[in-house]
Amino acid sequence: MTDLLIRNLRPMGAPATDLLIRGGKVAVIAPGIDAPGIATEDAGGAIAIPGLVEAHTHLDKTVMGMDWYENAVGTALSAMIKNERGARRELGLDPARQSMRHALALVGNGTTHIRSHVDVDTENGLAVLEGVLQTRDALRGTVEIEIVAFPQSGLMIRPGTLDLLDRAMAMGADLVGGLDPCGIDRDPKGHLDAIFALADKYGRGIDIHLHEPGEMGAFSLELILERTAALGMKGRVAISHAFCLGMPDWNRVEGLLVELAAQDIAILTTGAPSREVPSVKRVQSAGLRMGAGCDGVLDTWNPWNRPDMLDRARIVAQKNNLRADADLEVVLDLVTTGGATVMGVTDHRLAVGCTADLALIPGRTLAEAVALGGPVQLTVKGGRVTGREGKPVAEVP
Amino acid sequence: MTDLLIRNLRPMGAPATDLLIRGGKVAVIAPGIDAPGIATEDAGGAIAIPGLVEAHTHLDKTVMGMDWYENAVGTALSAMIKNERGARRELGLDPARQSMRHALALVGNGTTHIRSHVDVDTENGLAVLEGVLQTRDALRGTVEIEIVAFPQSGLMIRPGTLDLLDRAMAMGADLVGGLDPCGIDRDPKGHLDAIFALADKYGRGIDIHLHEPGEMGAFSLELILERTAALGMKGRVAISHAFCLGMPDWNRVEGLLVELAAQDIAILTTGAPSREVPSVKRVQSAGLRMGAGCDGVLDTWNPWNRPDMLDRARIVAQKNNLRADADLEVVLDLVTTGGATVMGVTDHRLAVGCTADLALIPGRTLAEAVALGGPVQLTVKGGRVTGREGKPVAEVP
Numbered sequence: 001m002t003d004l005l006i007r008n009l010r011p012m013g014a015p016a017t018d019l020l021i022r023g024g025k026v027a028v029i030a031p032g033i034d035a036p037g038i039a040t041e042d043a044g045g046a047i048a049i050p051g052l053v054e055a056h057t058h059l060d061k062t063v064m065g066m067d068w069y070e071n072a073v074g075t076a077l078s079a080m081i082k083n084e085r086g087a088r089r090e091l092g093l094d095p096a097r098q099s100m101r102h103a104l105a106l107v108g109n110g111t112t113h114i115r116s117h118v119d120v121d122t123e124n125g126l127a128v129l130e131g132v133l134q135t136r137d138a139l140r141g142t143v144e145i146e147i148v149a150f151p152q153s154g155l156m157i158r159p160g161t162l163d164l165l166d167r168a169m170a171m172g173a174d175l176v177g178g179l180d181p182c183g184i185d186r187d188p189k190g191h192l193d194a195i196f197a198l199a200d201k202y203g204r205g206i207d208i209h210l211h212e213p214g215e216m217g218a219f220s221l222e223l224i225l226e227r228t229a230a231l232g233m234k235g236r237v238a239i240s241h242a243f244c245l246g247m248p249d250w251n252r253v254e255g256l257l258v259e260l261a262a263q264d265i266a267i268l269t270t271g272a273p274s275r276e277v278p279s280v281k282r283v284q285s286a287g288l289r290m291g292a293g294c295d296g297v298l299d300t301w302n303p304w305n306r307p308d309m310l311d312r313a314r315i316v317a318q319k320n321n322l323r324a325d326a327d328l329e330v331v332l333d334l335v336t337t338g339g340a341t342v343m344g345v346t347d348h349r350l351a352v353g354c355t356a357d358l359a360l361i362p363g364r365t366l367a368e369a370v371a372l373g374g375p376v377q378l379t380v381k382g383g384r385v386t387g388r389e390g391k392p393v394a395e396v397p
Numbered sequence: 398m399t400d401l402l403i404r405n406l407r408p409m410g411a412p413a414t415d416l417l418i419r420g421g422k423v424a425v426i427a428p429g430i431d432a433p434g435i436a437t438e439d440a441g442g443a444i445a446i447p448g449l450v451e452a453h454t455h456l457d458k459t460v461m462g463m464d465w466y467e468n469a470v471g472t473a474l475s476a477m478i479k480n481e482r483g484a485r486r487e488l489g490l491d492p493a494r495q496s497m498r499h500a501l502a503l504v505g506n507g508t509t510h511i512r513s514h515v516d517v518d519t520e521n522g523l524a525v526l527e528g529v530l531q532t533r534d535a536l537r538g539t540v541e542i543e544i545v546a547f548p549q550s551g552l553m554i555r556p557g558t559l560d561l562l563d564r565a566m567a568m569g570a571d572l573v574g575g576l577d578p579c580g581i582d583r584d585p586k587g588h589l590d591a592i593f594a595l596a597d598k599y600g601r602g603i604d605i606h607l608h609e610p611g612e613m614g615a616f617s618l619e620l621i622l623e624r625t626a627a628l629g630m631k632g633r634v635a636i637s638h639a640f641c642l643g644m645p646d647w648n649r650v651e652g653l654l655v656e657l658a659a660q661d662i663a664i665l666t667t668g669a670p671s672r673e674v675p676s677v678k679r680v681q682s683a684g685l686r687m688g689a690g691c692d693g694v695l696d697t698w699n700p701w702n703r704p705d706m707l708d709r710a711r712i713v714a715q716k717n718n719l720r721a722d723a724d725l726e727v728v729l730d731l732v733t734t735g736g737a738t739v740m741g742v743t744d745h746r747l748a749v750g751c752t753a754d755l756a757l758i759p760g761r762t763l764a765e766a767v768a769l770g771g772p773v774q775l776t777v778k779g780g781r782v783t784g785r786e787g788k789p790v791a792e793v794p
Contacts, residue, residue, distance in 0.1 A: 068764070273670040274716055323698070323700060367465070367700070
């Protein structure tokens with residue numbers, strides 16, 4: 001199933017052509033390809049884009065397909081964390097089943113790569129991680145899933161968590177996570193020393209949630225920069241949210257961006273409408289790799305997010321006031337190739353020799369296709385059809 | 398067609414019941430209504446909400462159903478205004494046809510009331526207004542349309558515009574519009590004196606676009622307050638956008654809100670994600686009437702907006718960080734009853750004796766229905782079915 005001929009598609013809005021996939025790679029892009037005996041799809045003139053990359057989500061949190069979660073929590077970060085830790089059991093939130101539902105919904109919506117944070121805490125132990133690892137394995141070949149072992153409830157403030165994180169890495173988590181070293185964990189030195197040491201021990205990268213605004217966040221960023229340099233981890237660290245880079249002080253942000261670029265630290269944004277967020281164009285101009293994510297979808301935190309990276313492109317674009325056709329391509333790049341570079345995927349393009357990960361979407365021009373935001377007509381992962389008409393091909397539990 | 402029985406609906410998420418409409422008004426809400434010979438709809442357990450109110454849009458601007466508009470304009474307000482003024486002719490943008498398409502798309506999505514600004518300028522004269530007036534008349538009984546005569550290109554900076562505005566009011570525009578007295582029109586006293594005098598002359602209300610941020614906007618607000626009081630126009634003035642009320646200085650905003658409440662000045666928001674915007678909860682707590690709108694949809698300004706007030710509820714909620722179930726009801730109120738109060742409609746509720754303007758939407762609870770955001774199953778205006786499955790009943794040109 002890794003050979004496939006797609007007829008009548010328009011790569012990035014170009015004139016209609018055919019695209020032949022052999023052994024999971026793009027082999028030929030040309031009109032009127034002759035490839036007898038190969039499975040064939042007719043794109044009907046749809047626009048082809050690289051597969052969508054969900055670079056910041058939480059597959060373990062969704063209540064998709066369950067009862068409506070009645071949210072009466074308030075919006076303080078610590079309150080939402082505490083509420084969720086208990087709610088997992090009360091709701092009977094099965095991490096294997098729920099992460100499968102969430103991941104497959106993303107696949108139906110054109111996604112070929114996912115980076116998911118997964119909660120590791122002293123109340124739920126490693127059970128949540130085990131469930132998402134099952135989903136990662138079950139979906140191999142359908143969607144690539146990177147797992148970040150994530151101390152959602154704090155590390156230094158909850159003794160025992162560091163040992164669990166260590167075991168999470170041994171079990172197969174791909175990256176070490178972190179969370180607001182000042183704002184949540186109340187011990188920035190302790191928190192960052194711990195997670196950098198763990199990443200060093202396993203030879204893995206880091207992806208840190210940094211909601212801290214303004215100077216508090218900038219301080220944490222500086223501590224992250226120091227450790228990245230000291231441990232020679234250039235190019236292996238990502239900061240999620242990085243709200244502090246949205247602060248109004250232009251010069252302060254400029255200085256931080258220069259240092260981040262020097263350590264090749266990547267930025268992941270959700271374009272959170274209610275917060276100050278890093279500017280996509282500014283971060284990209286500074287030479288940083290940048291991706292985007294929908295964050296948690298339909299969970300105890302938030303009812304608004306959808307498992308749909310074209311919907312997220314719209315949210316990020318609106319937050320960044322990106323409107324012109326050229327800017328719509330900027331935001332499309334963010335949710336495809338941009339996210340891929342953060343995940344270490346360097347051939348995420350519609351070009352001969354590249355892995356055949358792509359999505360077909362409706363639209364007369366590329367910009368219109370981005371603005372329409374789907375529905376995704378076909379998702380293709382390594383030459384295999386994984387989604388059709390907005391739905392995953394695989395059965396949803 | 399103004400008698401209708403709707404079976405098996407859940408008003409605001411309450412247990413299933415029937416609702417009988419006689420003469421366009423809600424006559425009975427009770428289970429098992431016996432009304433032989435009356436047209437009947439089965440809601441299938443859908444949730445009923447008051448009709449959606451689009452309280453800030455531009456029916457004259459959309460390119461819906463036309464070629465994709467390739468936007469290469471940049472985001473400066475004055476550049477977008479100038480670009481559009483010329484583009485109207487180049488694109489062959491027929492205001493009657495386009496406003497009909499836009500209004501009917503809103504109707505399909507559950508809308509029963511629209512307030513639309515309509516451009517009046519020295520280049521296009523009153524032709525744009527004439528087109529939208531045609532649509533208003535053609536859709537009487539389908540959707541209520543209020544028209545604001547809007548000096549989009551400026552008033553004092555484009556001599557001749559005031560005379561056109563005067564003629565627009567004589568032709569049947571419902572309200573006098575205004576626009577950034579400092580930021581665009583460069584003469585706050587001149588601009589505001591002119592539009593208040595015009596409103597006074599015709600005994601009509603005012604709705605002013607105020608994008609001006611921070612202290613510039615606050616200054617314009619103060620000038621508006623002074624004129625509202627001096628002319629006894631309490632309760633007849635609305636401010637659209639009012640970005641200055643989103644400025645960080647809590648005390649400054651508090652003072653303005655107290656004065657706005659004293660003059661019963663209404664606020665209309667789009668929840669613009671890239672700007673500082675007035676807080677919904679704060680404005681409502683201050684006792685002001687408040688509604689919301691999608692702004693222009695698919696036009697030369699912006700590719701992202703949709704003719705869909707449930708989509709707008711999501712945007713406003715995300716911008717305001719409203720997540721809890723109770724807060725979802727706040728935002729639902731904003732896009733229904735809140736907008737209606739701004740348009741002077743005081744019986745916009747699902748209650749006996751009220752005009753039967755309502756929408757049926759899917760969801761297990763009211764909060765879930767708001768979060769899902771449709772598709773709207775049925776739109777009913779004065780007892781008449783005007784939309785079905787997200788589409789208008791009337792033919793779209």
